[in-house]
Amino acid sequence: MRRRALLAAPALLAAPARAQAWSSRPVTLIVASPAGGGTDFAARLLAEPLAQRLGQSVVVENRPGGNGAIGMLAAIRARPDGHTLLVGYSGTLTGKPAVEGVSDYDPARDLLPIAQVTNSPQVMMVHPAVPVSTLTEFVAHARAHPGKLAYGSSGNGSLHHLGCELLKLRTGIDILHVPYRGTGETISDLLAGRIQFYMNSPPPVLAFFRDGRLRPIATTGEARHRALPEVPTLAEQGFEPIPIDSWFPLMAPVGTPAPILARLQEEVRQVLAQDAVQRRAEEAGTFAAFAPAEAVTARMARETAAWTQVVKAAGIRPD
Numbered sequence: 001m002r003r004r005a006l007l008a009a010p011a012l013l014a015a016p017a018r019a020q021a022w023s024s025r026p027v028t029l030i031v032a033s034p035a036g037g038g039t040d041f042a043a044r045l046l047a048e049p050l051a052q053r054l055g056q057s058v059v060v061e062n063r064p065g066g067n068g069a070i071g072m073l074a075a076i077r078a079r080p081d082g083h084t085l086l087v088g089y090s091g092t093l094t095g096k097p098a099v100e101g102v103s104d105y106d107p108a109r110d111l112l113p114i115a116q117v118t119n120s121p122q123v124m125m126v127h128p129a130v131p132v133s134t135l136t137e138f139v140a141h142a143r144a145h146p147g148k149l150a151y152g153s154s155g156n157g158s159l160h161h162l163g164c165e166l167l168k169l170r171t172g173i174d175i176l177h178v179p180y181r182g183t184g185e186t187i188s189d190l191l192a193g194r195i196q197f198y199m200n201s202p203p204p205v206l207a208f209f210r211d212g213r214l215r216p217i218a219t220t221g222e223a224r225h226r227a228l229p230e231v232p233t234l235a236e237q238g239f240e241p242i243p244i245d246s247w248f249p250l251m252a253p254v255g256t257p258a259p260i261l262a263r264l265q266e267e268v269r270q271v272l273a274q275d276a277v278q279r280r281a282e283e284a285g286t287f288a289a290f291a292p293a294e295a296v297t298a299r300m301a302r303e304t305a306a307w308t309q310v311v312k313a314a315g316i317r318p319d
Contacts, residue, residue, distance in 0.1 A: 011177060022054035028084045029250075032071025033154070034064045037183030038201040038286065039118050041306035042118040042198040042248035043087040045281055046287070049271040061086075063181055065121050067155035067319075068092035070106065077111045080255035082264060086111060090247045091159035092302055097306035099157035100318045107251075108304070113296035114250040114261055115268040118281060119289035120201035122163060122220030123228060125214050127193045128255050135218035139198065150176040151197040152186040155213060156319045160186070162307050163199055163220070163244040179319075190214065201246040202285025220244055227285035243306070247289070249296045265293060 027050070029043045043060045051058040063071035072092065078084035093107045102109075107287070124135055130149070133139040142149050153160035156179055168175065178195050180186040183204050190198050191213055206227060208214040216231045220242050224233055234241050250270055252261060271277055272288040281288040292298075310316075 006263065016087055017169075022056040023083070023201065024056075024076075025083050026057040026059050027051075027082070029058060029060050030071050030075045030084065031060060031062045032064065032068040032075075032086070033089065034182040034184050035062050036155070036187075036204055038118070038120065038246050039087055039089045039248055041203045041284060042243075045277060046087070046117055046250070046271060047090050048270065049274060049277055050267060052214040052265045053270060063280050067096060067157065067181075072107070072111075073105060075251070076253050077103055080253040082252065082254070082256060085114070086251045087117065088249050088251050090245070090299075090303065091154070091157065091162070094159035094272055094303040095159055095162045095248075095307050096312050097304055098162070099316055101176060108297075108300055110254055111251040112261060113255055113293040113300075114252055115265045115266065115293060116247055116249045116289055116291035116299075117272065118286045119218050119247040120203070120286035121225055122159070122199045122242075123205065123216050123221070123225065123231065123285075124197070124199045124218040125190070125205060125209070125216050126198075127190055128215050129193055130196050130215075132217060132230065133215065134237055135234065136219055139171045142171075142175055145188045146174040147176065149197060150178050150195040151199075152178050152180055152190060152195040153198075154182050154186055156316070159244050159246060160199055160309055162316075163242055164197070165316060166242055166244075166274065166310050168237065169310070171312055195299050200245075201278075203278075205230055206285045221313050225285070226282060243287050243303075246286075247299070254270055261293065 029047060031039050031043045033039050047058045047060050063074050075086035075111055132141050151164050189195050206215055209216050219225045219228060219231050219233050269290050272290040278288045
């Protein structure tokens with residue numbers, strides 16, 4: 001398979017000219033989660049302009065289930081020829097291995113980074129029935145009502161889960177973890193008041209902040225989020241920063257020829273530099289943030305090690 005892919009590489013990679021034909025087959029971007037979340041947004045942000053540059057259709061395929069395992073394995077087992085790629089999520093790439101270790105697959109071993117696509121700090125939010133408007137007030141409220149509040153996540157080992165557990169460790173609050181299969185389900189239950197607290201990247205929740213159905217109380221970045229300038233950071237409220245940016249890289253199965261990876265990395269860099277792409281990302285509350293393959297590899301290793309320490313301190317176990 002690798003030899004066939006290498007023989008095919010020259011046909012795919014002559015010169016990086018705009019709209020040069022990639023091949024006769026469409027490119028599939030696998031998203032290992034339901035539609036509506038940050039990973040899905042990153043994939044759809046990339047798909048159309050990447051298709052224009054490759055001269056071939058690029059389709060997004062949502063393959064949710066198994067806390068990311070179904071989509072991840074589909075990408076890992078795909079033919080390594082540049083036609084089936086994964087838009088990964090940092091929680092699945094770093095948090096899940098920290099919780100579960102390496103079993104059926106290892107993202108660091110079985111996938112090759114191409115480039116980072118988007119990066120976003122998290123925003124902490126509550127249902128409006130919770131009588132707080134800042135994280136400081138939420139912590140005080142949670143301390144006064146131990147075990148009475150619940151937070152949602154998109155699964156064991158997700159960034160939402162690990163970030164909240166780190167917040168619990170640092171503040172001593174007692175709030176219940178309710179895992180869901182994806183962002184959409186979590187937000188639905190938060191809107192219904194079945195859970196009270198959540199943290200996620202802004203794109204899927206900005207509209208609910210604007211119409212008052214959810215209330216943002218803090219952001220996790222070093223500076224205020226440009227889409228939420230009225231919301232103070234953790235540091236501004238006296239809390240130690242929590243390093244849980246959501247970031248989403250484009251990845252390929254091991255065995256994909258190096259020239260294909262290089263071509264794709266350059267095309268992604270060009271796409272993310274487009275003003276229209278950057279505006280669309282910022283309007284949704286995230287940032288088009290290119291980083292090369294080696295930076296993605298280093299970030300995966302660094303954050304997996306950091307989350308492994310949180311997992312041990314919080315006593316988190318696999319499902």
